[in-house]
Amino acid sequence: IGSLRVINSSQQAYSSSCANGFYSPDLIGLGVAPTGGTPFISPDLSASSAPIKSGYNLTMAGLTAAPPSTVPACNTGGTGAPTAAQLAGSYNSTATPSSPGSTGTRYFYTNTLGTIYQLATAMPTHVTNVASPSTGAPIQ
Secondary structure, eight states, X not given: OHHHHHHHHHHHHHHHHTSTTOBOSSHHHHTSOOTTSOOSSOHHHHSSSSOEETTEXXXXXXXXXXXXXXXXXXXXXXXXXXXXXXXXXOXXXXXXXXXXXXXXXXXXXXXXXXXXEEESSOOOHXXXXXXXOXXXXXXX
16 A cells, blocks of 8 residues: 555656656656656666565556657656656556465555555456546545
């Protein structure tokens, strides 16, 4: 849950201060610092596109159409940084147990709106392919 909160706050900071209202399409892009600045997310979450943390596989994907290629992000040009054409209009992120029943029993997802949802069973495909799925209970 903590990692999903970090992803949400990192995406919000990236969107408002770096990407002109758009989002990074993946975790690696959030780990690229703008010139003279610091990365938007910690190295343990941006080292790969699907890091494992606390027994959970984390994923994040940009979902909606990219903006016009004339919209650059402040960290464009760094290794792993998204190009303007790769920026996303929304995103979702999931956390699934690396070993269901052993490392965790709940499944989590969040999206551009920032609410974190939980499911007691494996994630249906529609949850990971849309910006605003209707499955799951919000975490209070």
